[in-house]
Amino acid sequence: MPVFKMLDIDLTTGRHQVTDVSAQFDRDLGGTAVATSLLLDTPADLDPYAPEAPIIFATGPFSAVYPVATKTVALFRSPLTGNLGESHAGGRLAMAMYGAGFHVIRVRGASPFPCYVTIDEDQVHLHRAHSLWGSSALAAERILRDHVPSSYKRSIVRIGPAGERRSPLAAATVDSSRHFGRLGLGGVMGSKNLKALVVSGGRYWPIVEKGKYNAFYKKLYDAVVKSPAMKKYHDLGTAMNVVPLSRINSLPTRNFAQGFFEGADEISGETFATRHLTQHLACGHCQTGCIHMATLRERFHPEHHQFKTFKISYDHELIYALGSNLSISSPEEILRLLLLIEKQGWDAMSIGVTLAWAIDAFQAGHLTPAHTDGLVLNFGDAATGEKVLHRIARGHNEFYRDLERGAAFCARKYGGQDSAIAFGGNEAPGYMTGLYAYLGYATGVRHSHLDSAGYAIDQKALNEPKPDDVLTAELYKEALWRMTLNSLVICLFARNIYTKEAILEGLDALGLTGWTETRLHEAARRAHARKLQYKERCGFRFDDLVLPGKLARVVSGAGQVDPARFARQVAAYRDLARADLAAAADVADAPPSAIPNPR
Ligand code: SF4
Structure with missing residues (x-):
């Protein structure tokens, strides 16, 4: 039977401790569910930037042992929304944690000085990082790669x-262009004076039933490399969505003013692939390789023909946030904005949507040149967009410092709340397909399109109309199913490969016996209930959720969205969630974990 271990690091004292958490994995499955239990162990009124506030990195039982089980989930209290912060990242981290022998790394406390932490199996060290502090997210990786001894399974x-x-829009970058992008994990790391974590190791789980394991591995491997679903991610990647979404009026354009972008062809996946794609990368233990890297040449100086080159990853969300939603149709201009964002370490979606709000607010008169110190904000003006990003990075004045706090915060302070396209405080992803996309963003535990994929329900409902309550129940069912996938922390691109049957077979082949469909469902329900419990402890209320005013006036892919209808379906979702919360109360109200607290 595999043993699951947690490494607990206290940055205040520099001490660490290892705990056996196998019982929690046996009860909750892994990943997001186990991490949620641990998060519930913290006091509800803890400020996101309080030293005691934990960051919990967790993987699942499939991580590094099966294909495309590549992600690591991070849980924390979000400085952006004030409640549950949950973010998933690929790269090599899951594989490195497995190699180091840990399925959970919990970081608490705050270092009295800038630091980075190296974890190489049992060797855990806290190092001074004064010379790294202030370096870009790109440079920090280069420096650490050169200075920390190398291991095949190393992740930075x-x-x-x-x-x-401590920007609530700050991401944590993982290896080559993977990110814990959403909800401000970067700001929480900054509040702990933690510049970086370097994880490595070469340990392996003993596979007891090799025959069973090999047979199942081959089946999954074949499904991944021969699946048309995975092939599309390799070929054009999610950037393939740009043109089809624009054609169905669902590509957010000019801060969600419309779903059709006249420049969609110029920033399509096909255009990027033909003119800019130079490399495909893959997360550790993925055979798909969907990470698309473009090359950008930059002059050292405008007067000289000498260039430096950068590789920058792109996908649909980045193209939407810095392209169509700002009305920018030049891939080079999008890449230049992305380069600045990569260096600073912002969440590209949140900073892009915040910029779009600023343009709307400027044109509506909520902002004036006095705020922007002379800059005139317009859609389609990438050069000014770059200047804005530079000014935010320098903290040019109060307005630019505020921009780094997100669209919802700025709209409350300066006006233009209708134009702040954020749900529960989180800036919206790149699908304006209709009611169910918006409902998914609003009700999802992390306010993300990845919570419940409402955009897919919108598109299906166009051909197969159903009553609203039926579709809301489908949205909720998908949110629960994703709790299982996120407890395994697989890449959601492989969601059609990891069916219930495949998951049960995979667990059994690892010697994790006794799992059934019912047990999986119960664990998912419990995890979802606990997340809501945590959010409500932090002040979240379904009844506070509103549709951003602008979205009620514009036409989405499924037509105009009536705010009253949106509110009714939020209430319907709330009632479904409440029923499950009550059913899971016996577990959710009990002390969430029996893990001894080393402090
Ligand atoms: S499909 Fe892409 S994001 Fe998913 S694991 Fe593979 S390389 Fe990473």
């Missing part, structure tokens, strides 16, 4: 200057 998680400034 670090923040850029945005995280050091």
Whole structure:
């Protein structure tokens, strides 16, 4: 029977401790469910930036032993929404944690000085990082790669200057262009004076039933490499969505003013692939390789023909947030904005949507040149967009410092709340397909399109109309199913490969016996209930959720969205969630974990 271990690091004292958490994995399955239990162990009124506030990195039982089980989930209290912060990242981290012998790494406390932590199996060390502090997220990785001894299974998680400034829009970057992007993990790391984590190791689980394991592995491997679903991610990647979404009026354009972008062809996946794609990368233990890297040439100086080159990853969300939603149709201009964002270590979606709000607010008169110190904000003006990003990075004045706090915060302070396209405080992803996309963003535990894929329900309902309550129940069912996938922390691109049957077979082949469909469902329900419990403890209320005013006036892929209808379906979702919360109360109200607290 595999043993699951947690490494607990206290940055205040520099001490660490290892705990056996196998019982929690046996009860909750792994990943997001186990991490949620641990998060519930913390006091509800803890500030996201309080030293005691934990960051919990967790993987699942399939991580590094089966194909495309590549992600690591991070849980924390979000400085952006004030409640549950949950973010998933690929790269090599899951594989490195497995190699180091840990399925959970919990970081608490705050270092009295800038630091980075190296974890090489049992060797855990806290190092001074004064010379790294202030370096970009790109440079920090290069420096650490050169200075920390190499191992095949090594992963580097670090923040850029945005995280050091404790921006709630700051991401933590993992290896080559993977990110814990959403909800402000970078700011939380910055509040702990933690510049980076370097994880490595070469340990392996003993596979007891090799025959069973090999047979199942081959089946999955074949499904991954021969699946048309995975092939599309390799070929054009999610950037393939740009043109089809625009054609169905669902590609957010000019801060969600419309779903059709006249420049969609120029920033399509096909255009990027033909003109800019130079490399495909893959997360550790993935055969798909969907990470698309473009090359950008930059002059050292405008007067000289000498260039430096950068590789920058792109996908649909980045193209939407810095392209169509700002009305920018030049791939080079999008890449230049992305490069600045990568260096600073911002979440590209959140900073892009915040910029779009600023343009709307400027044109509506909520902002004036006095705020922007002379800049005139317009859609389609990438050069000014770059200047804005530079000014945010320098903290040019109060307005630019505020921009780094997100669209919802700025709209409350400066006006233009209708134009702040954020749900529960989180800036919206790149699908304006209709009611169910918006409902998914609003009700999802992390306010993300990945919670419940409402955009898919919108598109299906166009051909197969059903009553609203039926579709809301489908949305809820999908959210629960994703709890299982996220407890295994697989890449959601492989969601059609990891069916219930495949999951049960995979668990059994690892010697994790006794799992049934019912047990999986119960664990998922419990995890979802606990997340809501945590959010409500932090002040979240379904009844506070509103549709951003602008979205009620514009036409989405499924037509105009009536705010009253949106509110009714939020209430319907709330009632479904409440029923499950009550059913899971016996477990959710009990002390969430029996893990001894080393402090
Ligand atoms: S499909 Fe892409 S994101 Fe998913 S694991 Fe593979 S390389 Fe990473």
